[in-house]
Amino acid sequence: MTLNPNSVYGRIISELHGGEKLRSCLQCGMCGGSCPSGPDMDHTPRKLFAMIAAGQDDEVLRSNTFWYCVSCYLCTVRCPQEIPITDIMYHLKHQAIQAGLYTTDAVDFSETFIGHVENYGRAFEFGLATQFYLAHHPLGGLKMGPMALAMLSRGRLNLRPTRIKAVRQLRNILNKAKEIGARG
Amino acid sequence: MKYAYYPGCSAESSASAYDATSQMVAAALGLELEEIKDWNCCGATEYFSIDSLPAYALVARNLALAGRQGTSEVIAPCSACYVNLKKVDERMGDYPQLNSDVNEALAAGNLSYTPGSVRARHLLDVICNEVGCDAVSEKVVRPLAGLTLVPYYGCYIGRPEGGFDDVENPQTLDRLLKGLGATVPDYSLKSSCCGGHMTQIGTEVALGILRGLIDLAAKLGADAMVVACPMCQLNLDVYQNQLNSHFGTTYRMPIVYFTQMMALALGMEAAELKFEEGLVPAGPMLEKWQAAEASPQPRKKKSKKALPMPEPLDGGDSG
Ligand code: SF4
Ligand code: SF4
Numbered sequence: 001m002t003l004n005p006n007s008v009y010g011r012i013i014s015e016l017h018g019g020e021k022l023r024s025c026l027q028c029g030m031c032g033g034s035c036p037s038g039p040d041m042d043h044t045p046r047k048l049f050a051m052i053a054a055g056q057d058d059e060v061l062r063s064n065t066f067w068y069c070v071s072c073y074l075c076t077v078r079c080p081q082e083i084p085i086t087d088i089m090y091h092l093k094h095q096a097i098q099a100g101l102y103t104t105d106a107v108d109f110s111e112t113f114i115g116h117v118e119n120y121g122r123a124f125e126f127g128l129a130t131q132f133y134l135a136h137h138p139l140g141g142l143k144m145g146p147m148a149l150a151m152l153s154r155g156r157l158n159l160r161p162t163r164i165k166a167v168r169q170l171r172n173i174l175n176k177a178k179e180i181g182a183r184g
Numbered sequence: 185m186k187y188a189y190y191p192g193c194s195a196e197s198s199a200s201a202y203d204a205t206s207q208m209v210a211a212a213l214g215l216e217l218e219e220i221k222d223w224n225c226c227g228a229t230e231y232f233s234i235d236s237l238p239a240y241a242l243v244a245r246n247l248a249l250a251g252r253q254g255t256s257e258v259i260a261p262c263s264a265c266y267v268n269l270k271k272v273d274e275r276m277g278d279y280p281q282l283n284s285d286v287n288e289a290l291a292a293g294n295l296s297y298t299p300g301s302v303r304a305r306h307l308l309d310v311i312c313n314e315v316g317c318d319a320v321s322e323k324v325v326r327p328l329a330g331l332t333l334v335p336y337y338g339c340y341i342g343r344p345e346g347g348f349d350d351v352e353n354p355q356t357l358d359r360l361l362k363g364l365g366a367t368v369p370d371y372s373l374k375s376s377c378c379g380g381h382m383t384q385i386g387t388e389v390a391l392g393i394l395r396g397l398i399d400l401a402a403k404l405g406a407d408a409m410v411v412a413c414p415m416c417q418l419n420l421d422v423y424q425n426q427l428n429s430h431f432g433t434t435y436r437m438p439i440v441y442f443t444q445m446m447a448l449a450l451g452m453e454a455a456e457l458k459f460e461e462g463l464v465p466a467g468p469m470l471e472k473w474q475a476a477e478a479s480p481q482p483r484k485k486k487s488k489k490a491l492p493m494p495e496p497l498d499g500g501d502s503g
Contacts (some may be wrong), residue, residue: 180285
């Protein structure tokens with residue numbers, strides 16, 4: 001079978017290190033059965049892999065499966081074919097964002113997080129919580145209020161981010177990496 | 185041996201108790217930790233989902249800096265940081281193209297990294313497998329007798345693959361806690377996931393996962409759950425109240441770091457170990473321990489299984 005290199009399947013195989021192992025999926029279901037988020041996913045990982053092989057790209061990229069993946073690697077260590085499932089979940093998020101096909105707040109969560117890392121070199125928990133909740137769950141944010149206060153009063157939230165000294169060096173590295181990634 | 189130390193972002197805020205007690209315990213065991221100068225965030229579980237090459241480069245900068253400080257092993261107390269450092273090092277070794285891409289990116293910051301030159305170690309691994317659980321238990325001055333502690337490893341110890349402990353049934357923390365004198369029940373959810381970032385993006389899913397974890401620990405009579413990862417601590421501790429109001433439960437399960445419990449057993453003062461940072465108070469657990477310590481159990485009676493002493497033949501008094 002020749003694969004369309006731009007299909008979801010084709011891109012996993014060509015862009016992801018170890019992605020070619022997906023070809024050997026047995027549809028055994030060990031991954032879905034092991035997944036802590038499985039019951040809340042619209043398709044189990046196993047089913048998603050069948051859909052990927054069948055070329056149902058649109059439906060695949062609109063699925064919540066990979067957004068509900070918590071990167072616990074249980075499927076990966078249990079898969080009899082040693083398919084790097086967790087990495088495939090990461091890659092699917094990446095593809096869904098590029099295609100603009102996502103139906104979740106998780107993207108903004110990740111992007112806010114990354115924004116802090118790129119600007120400060122460190123994660124910024126307080127900023128992440130406030131920015132993310134203000135944008136998405138103003139009411140949920142209120143519910144979070146007492147929790148945030150409790151953490152603040154115990155010295156567990158910094159109100160200001162920490163910035164590393166070599167932020168410029170870090171940005172140069174990340175920009176270069178993005179450039180290389182784009183040409184890949 | 186000298187190790188590079190990678191505290192991770194949570195050390196500066198939500199997990200400062202873990203950072204502080206990790207350093208105290210390391211010093212007490214003679215492990216020399218040298219913080220990686222100007223380290224950056226490892227990207228947690230977020231960066232890899234958006235863009236993979238920058239995510240690799242982000243982590244590789246820390247490995248490069250550790251190498252430049254002349255260390256060949258880096259200790260991370262956070263399981264997520266540990267997994268990221270280890271994964272990037274191993275993937276760069278496995279995939280030459282990735283290695284050259286990452287190094288091309290690092291070169292833009294005048295850095296370079298040779299895969300395999302800095303090995304990532306979890307703090308728990310170094311303590312149990314380099315120092316050794318037996319050596320630790322020899323240093324115990326105030327055993328944790330009277331406490332039932334449930335070891336919760338979370339998902340990253342032993343995963344993704346080739347970790348330092350079994351992927352399904354890890355034992356390191358069990359052994360360590362037993363060596364400290366605690367009672368350690370078999371906890372079948374020990375390596376289940378804590379829900380990771382789902383507490384923030386899909387709270388319902390996460391609360392269900394957390395409830396299962398705490399419920400089983402409570403049924404096993406745990407005085408506390410002992411963790412080795414800031415994410416596990418945060419989810420189980422900070423969301424416990426919300427979980428109680430969501431499900432109408434009344435759990436009050438303290439979630440403590442293994443380094444806090446080690447420090448206690450090694451004789452450090454509880455007041456200095458930041459137990460008060462937990463949202464669920466650890467006070468009752470500490471009081472129970474102190475009470476057990478104040479009224480030590482009578483010396484172990486001879487096991488009932490032992491053979492009965494033979495009666496002297498003459499039946500007379502033997503003095
Ligand atoms: S566990 Fe592996 S082989 Fe089995 S269905 Fe999942 S991906 Fe396929
Ligand atoms: S890594 Fe993701 S897909 Fe795999 S079992 Fe864990 S949550 Fe499920």
